[in-house]
Amino acid sequence: MTEIDVKSPQQNPSDQPKQPDSTNQDHDPSHFAPQGPSGQPFPPPNFAFYTYPPSHPPPPPADGTNPDSNASPTGNGEPIPYPPGMYPYVYHQPPPPGFIGYMPVSMSGMPIPSAIIKPKRKQVKMACTNCAAACKRCDINRPCERCIKYGLSDSCHDGVRKERKKGFKRGPYNKRKRQEEREVQDWEGGSQANPNAEWTPGSATAPFPPPPQAPFPPPPEGYYPAFYALGPPPPGPGPHLVAVPHNGAPGEHPDGQPDGTVDPNQHNGENGQPPHGQPPFPPHPPFVYPHLPPGAYPHFGYPFPGPPQQPPSQQQPPPLQQSPPEQQQSHTTTVSQQGQALENAQEQAQQDQISPALTQSQAPQSLQQPPNNNNTSTIVITSKKARASTGEEVLKEDDDDEDEDPPTPPKKKRGRRPSDGDWPGATNKRKPKAENGGPARRSTRRAQVPSTQEEDLVAELQSEHTQITETITDQDIVGSSENPVVQR
DNA sequence: GCGGTCGGACACTCAATTAC
């Protein structure tokens, strides 16, 4: 099963700050206007926490057209009909507890198990220090709801964001979209000349076809899109799943039919095949129906539970802020700084055309080449030009070959792992609280790592590195001066 | 049962890179 992460549209490339999307109206149930099946108001009356913002009129009109004129793909403001049988809902707050997401519905009215459109979690720009310390949800108001609840209004302040590290060399990026599109077009021309071309996994000569265009654009940024089925869809062709485009990738089937067949209407194709001009779908592995409790599908599980009730009054105070920010940065900057140093050293080597081994020794130990008893190991430093021509990267693994993307491993489950008492130091006892009476924070978790252990590691790496660099001579360097290679 | 703890998934930002 594929879990679809409904991404918001491409973020605003400008530095224009986004408008806060949370208002006092968030809790006003009157802002829900859409209707569910059988004319029931949707969301239900007690589902008041999730609503539309005033800037984005929510209710889809009864005629099924999209009221957002800006959403017209043609740009002429024509309303765009929603897909038959589907009602879009857009939240800017997470759904109620227990709501796992909307499931696309196929022509037959059955939920399509190949994907669950999971609502996207919305974060505040900056959590207050109290909420951040407790890893709890905050809001944009100051004092925030949680601080008010615990009587910490006075200490409810925005934290201070660290400045992002600059000056990193990142290596070549993956191929850009437009280039890929051109290649797809080229391929399409070729495939029509050769209609018998078959999809094969990892085939470099047969790139995946482009996903079908969504009939209407994604919801406004910062909102949670979902599609609501209104019973059995009408007959006739047409896309019924705009949120689950088929990208042709192995392992993801557009329909997820148990027998591997496809709904012909879904692709405007015939006999379970994609639309004309597109290659046949790759083989589909047997899917496993998601383990969902009865009523898990939203239009079956209606109504939803309401938001949690506000406790009557103040309760136990929340964790207080503990260690100053500078303490929390302890180890986190070293790798970045070292990466920068290594790059600087390597660039210097290119300019000076000196032995890269020397620059290796100038770089931070942790990023220098590790020792290797294998005599065939090489240290390669290429110029930017050479790197671009070979596709080689300096700081990160070459991930250019999309055809060799490994299957994505199953996502780990969120939250703490079950404690089996196996891990060192497992005592089932709470860790000591910070000196100021606050909770033990993450910064203090790290502090539990013996510092001598780190020092030993650094010393070990340094010593091993010294052995390498001392034994490299000019005779070890092969290749051109532009592209020196140290062969050992 | 409440609330603190905390591992880690995920949302967001923006510098680096690339295309035009």
Add this chain to the structure above:
DNA sequence: TAATTGAGTGTCCGACCGCA
């Protein structure tokens, strides 16, 4: 210079556990 990528950084979900 605009568009895009993708890594750095922060948020907060949710399981676990101590305590009243």
